[in-house]
Amino acid sequence: MKRLLQGLLLAAMMLGLWSLYEIWGPPGALAQSPAGIHTKIIINVLQRKLYLYRNNKLFQVYPVAVGKPETPSPRGEFYITQKAVWGDGFGTRWMRISVPWGIYGIHGTNKPWSVGTVASHGCFRMLNRDVEQVYALVSLHTPVIVEGITPYTSIQRPLSSGALGQDVVELQRLLRLAGAYRGSLTGLYTEDVTQAVRKFQMIAGLPATGIATPETVSKLQQYTNQAGLKPSYLVRRS
Incomplete structure (x- = not known):
């Protein structure tokens, strides 16, 4: 009985680790869908649109809500660092991006009327049905490039090694x-x-x-x- 319980415990642990592997991916995972298709996301803040590319061809365009002037969305060249199935205000899916100065991501919403507007605290809101489709087609390390004029003024402080922003x-x-x-x-x-x-x-x-x-x-x-x-x-x- 003891050996049986140990075996069941080990199997449960391995199943848990595999579930994490499926969500987080292996170290150094390529930006590929399960079918081996290379993906890329470009978000245009001014247009409030998310462009999904597969093998360098435009696959789909989705409306997004972007950050308000007082809580602007980041601009730059990032990548997906986390995928998770969430709920409530973040909708049905969450994909964190590698912005080093805060927590930003692409996610669903329980306020679908806000999608396509300037409404968020910096994240990119999508309709739940849209974010579920994107979530299924991208993997960890998928590039996420955010373009558009920034509301920030130019550089106002000396910058050196370790600075972020x-x-x-x-x-x-x-x-x-x-x-x-x-x-x-x-x-x-x-x-x-x-x-x-x-x-x-x-x-x-x-x-x-x-x-x-x-x-x-x-x-x-x-x-x-x-x-x-x-x-x-x-x-x-x-």
Whole structure:
């Protein structure tokens, strides 16, 4: 009897682990659906639309609710980090995205009339039937690119290693426009960003500290013809 109970307990534990595996996915999982189709999500905040791509072809367009001016949706290049079956205010499905400065995600809603409007605290609300379809077609690590003019002003503080925020996304965008950075617009000041800042500082004749000082940012804006413009994130559809 003892061995039988131990066997049943082990089986239950393995079943629980497999359930977590199905929801969270294996480490380093590719952005593929169960059929092996590569997926990508692009959200246009101004249009309040979510574009789902499969194998680089537009599959479907869905309406979404986006963040209010006081609680704006993040802009940048992220990916899905969590999938879960939720309820109540988050609707029937939840997909967290890799924004490093807060908890943001794509989810359903119990307020379907708000979808397609400016209404959320920064997340992207979908109709439950729509989010269930997207949930079934994407996996962990699926790219989620959020585009559109940001309500934030430009960079207002010195930035250095470990910093995170929408202003770091803007710094990455400027560095990429300048040809000094080839990474994604993640909002996290990594070593790659430090090296890119140093590279640009050397080009601009500034001390190569790797810290994005106000002078460095000003030079970047001038170099990329972005001075006086609101940050705008537009992505390629390919």
